[in-house]
Amino acid sequence: MKQEIHTDKAPSALGPYSQAVSVFAKFIFTSGQIAIIPETGKIPQDIACQTKQVLINLKTILEKGGSSLDNVIKTTVFIKNMTDFPIVNEIYGQFFTGICPARSCVEVSRLPKDVLIEIECIAIK
Template identity: 55%
Template sequence: MSKKQVATSKAPGAIGPYSQAIATGSWVHTSGQLGLNPETGELAEGVQEQTRQALNNVKAILEEAGASLDHVIKTTVFLKDMNDFVAVNEVYSTFFTEPYPARSAIEVARLPKDGLVEIEAIARKK
């Protein structure tokens, strides 16, 4: 199995020893994306804006790998507070169409940079 690092300046760079994504064959696995603006490195304000930015970051990484949000088959959403579930869904639902990707949503004690939401995706290119 060969794996290829995926990197784009249209999403925040890795803040540790990991890649924005790895592509292998027709599969793309993104690292978790916070709601960080790639130009400023700052978190967006509020959970809905962080969700929107996180998904835009995922989208940019997938596009760099030759995929799109339409190719996503599974996401994992990490939430600082499960009470934000409905607010996150309001934004999330504007990025995907039916059939929606499979998804897990998990409340965590803390996210990097004290983010409110982090989203990772698995996609299969056509």
């Protein structure tokens, strides 16, 4: 019923959680992803590059689980500064086209490793 999804091509979990979990072989629930570049462990400094890297990390995890960004049905976006929303929205729109997923976006005071953005998603296989 429940299967862990893990890839070395996306950042490893920073704590006791999975990159993603597949349920009933139909749904994938990802953990929140931040902008760690898996090959270097570094984090880009600006919101545009961080947003792009987060979405690349999500894409990689979903593909490892047998899905894709096209199959995402819901995202939750956590941003440190709501004034970055237009930039986040522009980059986000480059990754999600056609029928876009439902989305929530909230401003938070702090994120892991002091990044500017974190995104989690739910996808179907």
